[in-house]
Amino acid sequence: MNTVSVVDWTRRAAVGSLLGLIVLGLLWELWLAPLRPGGSWLVIKVLPLVWPLSGLLRNRMYTYRAVSLLVWLYFTEGVVRAASDPNRLSAALAGIEVLLCVVLFTACAVHVRWRLKHAPRVASTEPPAPAPATP
DSSP states (O other): OOHHHHHHHHHHHHHHHHHHHHHHHHHIIIIISOSSTTOOGGGGGGHHHHTTHHHHHTTOHHHHHHHHHHHHHHHHHHHHHHHHOSOHHHHHHHHHHHHHHHHHHHHHHHHHHHHHHHHHHHHHHSOOOOOOOOO
């Protein structure tokens, strides 16, 4: 695979899994299996997932790094709720959350590693910057 296709593939996987986590969180806490009937305030857990979306769409390296750390909070929540929630639907949704988190982390990690590995090649093809003039 060339660099462009790997970067594009990982960007699509990261954005898709992040959107999946956002939609899953909204559906889960508002309609499918909320903690309280009619929805719960736990839906605000989706808000931290919204801010990195524009950075992922713009291929910002720092956003991929930040998301690869942030996703572990949602992974932990999914594991805990999958193992302890008596509601089977909620436990199944937690399993889906864990799967989406693993996909998101993998996509971010591969994206960052691939771009860092191939950065010297890209930098070496650019013309050198002019030296600053000294008075």
